[in-house]
Amino acid sequence: MKLKLIAWSLGITTVTAAGLVGLISLVNLPYPMIRRPVSKVAPLLLLPSYIEMDHHYREAIAHVEQADQLIHHVSSFDDIKLGEEKVKLAQKNLDKLPVWFIGYEPKRYCEMFSCSWQFTIDEFEAARKTIGRMEAIIFQQKNAFNTYQQAETNLQQAKQNYQQATQAKEKQTIITSWQQSLDELQQLPPQTFAASLVSSKLESYQRDFQAVTGSMTENQQTDTMITVAKNFSLSATNLCKNPPHSVDKWEECQQLWQKAISRLETISQEDLGYLETQALLAEYEMNSSIVKLRSKSEKESGEALEMAKNEIQNLQEQFANGVEENQRQLFISKMQGNIEQLKKVETGTTVYNEAQELLLLAKAKVKEATELIK
Structure with a gap:
């Protein structure tokens, strides 16, 4: 009889616990029609969702601040990549914050646990806009860095190809490609990390290019003189034959x-x-x-x-x-x-x-x- 009584008590307890868990899960669902009445009579039942929202809010703010530091104080391209990761995490945190809850502040929870957030529409939109601006900055930084890497690779290849070229027409084609690479480096947005990398090299790149193009111009003048001389020699040969x-x-x-x-x-x-x-x-x-x-x-x-x-x-x-x-x-x-x-x-x-x-x-x-x- 005692065993049956214990088993029956445990069963009742289990069912009760399960029911309570189910009830808490139900009232914490993101539906204002359920949550608002509960928040008036039993706000502690909403504690799990309040804690979760507070967590995501704090994480979002932290990730935004970290991303801002990384993106606006870049020392290497790794900072940009890490900043991008932080922005993505902040976005995920904001996505976890229920928009429907804006305007229904958890006053009781904040009175008990000292909320550091307002969770107003303005604050929510400001966070979204901040993330949007940083995403745009990251996009520009990545594009500029990719352009920088490709242009510098093309420039170095052009220098090597020019040294190996023997025909004037081939050299002219290489110089055109070289000039295009220089133009791309000069046109990098000045506020980007890639532009800061180029600034220390650009003068040297331009000096090398001017030396080559100056030499090319001199070579073209030499070729022109040789061609003119050959034309005169041909005229002399034709006139003097027979x-x-x-x-x-x-x-x-x-x-x-x-x-x-x-x-x-x-x-x-x-x-x-x-x-x-x-x-x-x-x-x-x-x-x-x-x-x-x-x-x-x-x-x-x-x-x-x-x-x-x-x-x-x-x-x-x-x-x-x-x-x-x-x-x-x-x-x-x-x-x-x-x-x-x-x-x-x-x-x-x-x-x-x-x-x-x-x-x-x-x-x-x-x-x-x-x-x-x-």
Whole structure:
């Protein structure tokens, strides 16, 4: 009988305890129609939900303050990430606070446990707005940091690629990419942590870029001079092909070669295309010398032919009535002088063929006069 009585008492106690727990859970549900009547007659039954709300409120405030310190006093990107975590926790805490309870302050609970919160609509909205602002700041910080990392990676890659590039067009493409990376670093929002990281490096980055672009400009000028020189050389080659040419034409060719040489002489030893320039310069100077010799040869050959023709004309006038016996030796001597003069006319000149014809005639006259003497 005693055992049955004990068992029955325990059962009653268990059922009662279970019922009480169920009742407390029921009255702590987030329904004003249940909670408000209870808060008037038995506010202690609402203690669990009050404690939970107080906890989330305190946590939300603490997390917001921690996030604010981390986000506005950044010393590393880890601070931003930790601040983001704190904001997320604060948001979760605010989500746990029942909006329906705004305006129904737990006065009895706060009288007994000294609440540090008001839980008014203004306070709730202020907390929401603070979190919203910090989320925006974090978003900007993360975007700026990602841009900073990508731009710096691209910049370093551009520097490396430029050193390995050999073609001017390829270098120009790399410089464009390099400039874009610099622009992205300069355009980072000044209030972000990424911008503070860049500020100490930007001057060095710009100095490196200006050194390269300055060198690139000089190289482009060198390439331009080489191209212009090659154009003059091509013109000279085309003009001078298929000799012989007149003295005037050789002199024109000489001027073209000299223009090509003068362009190459503007390129200094410090310029990138110096070695190529020296090879071209040697070639052009040799061609210029050849043209100068051809011009000189053409001029001297023309003068020699003209002198010989004048002498022959004089002989014809002198011996217009024929060569007397006592004049044959004089005639041979003068004609021999004309032959020597005609021999000065060099091959490859415009007057060479005419000189050869006169030379044959002169030799024939000498031979004829010599045979008469015998």
